[in-house]
Amino acid sequence: MGDTAKINYGNQRKITIFNIPCMLYVVMLVVILACIYLEVVPFTLPASLAVLLVVSAVLGEVGDRIPIWNEYIGGGAILAFVVGGLIYTYEWMPRQTIELVIHFFDEFGYIDLFVSVLITGSVLSIKRKLLLRALTGFFPAIIGGIVMASVFGVLLGLVFGKSPVEILTLYMLPIMGGGTGAGAIPMSEIYASATGQTAEKFLSFALPILTIANILCIFTASVLNKIGNSKPSWTGNGELLKGNVDFDADQKEEKLELKLEDVAAGLALACTFYMLGTLFSKFLLPTIFGIQIHTYAYMIVFVAFSNVFNVIPANMRQGAKRLQGFFGTNMLWLQMLAVGLALTDFNEIIAALTIPNVIIAGGIVVGAFVGSAIVGYLVGFYPIEAGIAAGLCMANRGGSGDIAVLGASKRMSLISYAQISSRLGGAIILVIASVMFGIFLG
Incomplete structure (x- = not known):
């Protein structure tokens, strides 16, 4: 921007x-x-x-x-x-x-358009082979970060008298949700659907918590760079896989001349995925084991499968990606002003900036790094790179947070993996949110 x-x-x-x-x-x-x-x-x-x-x-x-x-x-x-x-x-x-x-x-319904475009474009923009590899190697590291972030957050929450449900639903999920546009905002709609309360109530707490976590992620990344300099066996200096394997060597971007028709087709595709998610969430399979499944959760699943099985033509994928870039950058300021203007009370944001909240957010950030680093090491990754790409890049503020974290750690070569964390990892969190909100808050 x-x-x-x-x-x-x-x-x-x-x-x-x-x-x-x-x-x-x-x-x-x-x-x-x-x-x-x-x-x-x-x-x-x-x-x-x-x-x-x-x-x-x-x-x-x-x-x-x-x-x-x-x-x-x-x-x-x-x-x-x-x-x-x-x-x-x-x-x-x-x-x-x-x-x-x-x-x-x-x-x-602008919020539904905004979210549908972001989900479709972000998931389809991950290269198919990289998406498949993420499920076998990088994906477990993401899960490890989510698990340990939850554990660290709950333990610190207990110290401050907060229940595990409160920590998981109001702290862990927003922080690990992949940022604002494709994370906190759609999550707020899932929250509203499950609880009957307003999306703005969720956002008024989630956004300051996200900001706190983003700052802590950047600081942690700079510290990890210094640790890597003193512990060279822990880091590949920007290389994720041990053995100097180029994980992206065969992932060359397909060159296409993008036309306006392709962008229009990407918009039609995003809206169709939204309608498909609506069809399942409202009629075909609204609940699974008694849990209400949100439209966005179904959307994520269907978009991911369409990418894995390569059923979307390349020109439409790139059209959806271009549209997502437009909404995620040029329309983000509009979106954030609208979110602010729809808040019930700005004083709730100020109230969220407390020492316990900062400490709990810090625990979730550290837990995300530790969990991803441990699992990454077990599957053959360098622990510092795994912890940064799969952990910190899950806990920061999405795409802009990825750039800041990787810049602070001097590991910009991890950007592909960071995008998987923000996009695929964030999508996983939305699915988890749909389930947890339905169980604990519905």
């Missing part, structure tokens, strides 16, 4: 916001703000998009450029979320506009 604002030097200096010339953007913002504060915003989809896109653009650009905030807190996406929460809590905008955004977020 940060590269959308550029300074170009030529005959004149040109500054853009969200790739819009600065003066034109100011005019657009003035028009939007005039409609908002004169209370003439129509209750329509274009109006909600206009408010969210234009307002979130400046918040995103600024947030991505604030030192420290952009490196460790979450950049523009989190600033948009925070400002949205403040707007809701203190009504910095007329109630009419806030209600429009809430309606857009829930009733217009």
